[in-house]
Amino acid sequence: MATWRKLHTKVTRSLDVNDMPDDQIARSLFHRRHHRQEPEMVTIYGLLDPRTDELRYIGKTHCEPIKRFYLHVSGARRGDTSPKAAWIRRLLGAGLRPKLVVLAEYPFGVWRLAERTWIETAQRQGYDLLNVARGGGGV
Numbered sequence: 001m002a003t004w005r006k007l008h009t010k011v012t013r014s015l016d017v018n019d020m021p022d023d024q025i026a027r028s029l030f031h032r033r034h035h036r037q038e039p040e041m042v043t044i045y046g047l048l049d050p051r052t053d054e055l056r057y058i059g060k061t062h063c064e065p066i067k068r069f070y071l072h073v074s075g076a077r078r079g080d081t082s083p084k085a086a087w088i089r090r091l092l093g094a095g096l097r098p099k100l101v102v103l104a105e106y107p108f109g110v111w112r113l114a115e116r117t118w119i120e121t122a123q124r125q126g127y128d129l130l131n132v133a134r135g136g137g138g139v
Contacts, residue, residue, distance in 0.1 A: 042111035048099040084130040
């Protein structure tokens with residue numbers, strides 16, 4: 001299986017949260033104000049297996065990607081029953097966390113199509129994604 005870099009060769013930025021303690025992540029998130037108005041840009045991100053760099057989940061966020069990452073981890077710890085959360089719990093049990101990578105940024109008006117396209121493309125290329133929805137807010 002190819003790594004996620006084959007799917008997208010130019011990554012906007014990679015965020016290394018594996019060396020950040022949870023309390024530092026939480027402080028960096030909750031000291032920022034959440035905008036109530038429609039965001040201008042939406043980030044499409046991926047969660048990678050830290051052992052293999054395999055892309056396992058694709059999502060979108062209109063907030064900072066690190067905040068969305070933290071919400072995935074805390075949801076897994078609180079007992080979310082999704083396949084993604086079960087995978088994160090297994091990683092946490094092994095002393096690991098997923099890697100977060102920003103795949104692309106899009107204007108708010110096109111995020112639904114962009115997220116669906118990323119998920120469909122990754123699945124066609126053989127990535128074993130843990131997404132339960134097809135993306136774009138669809139079921």
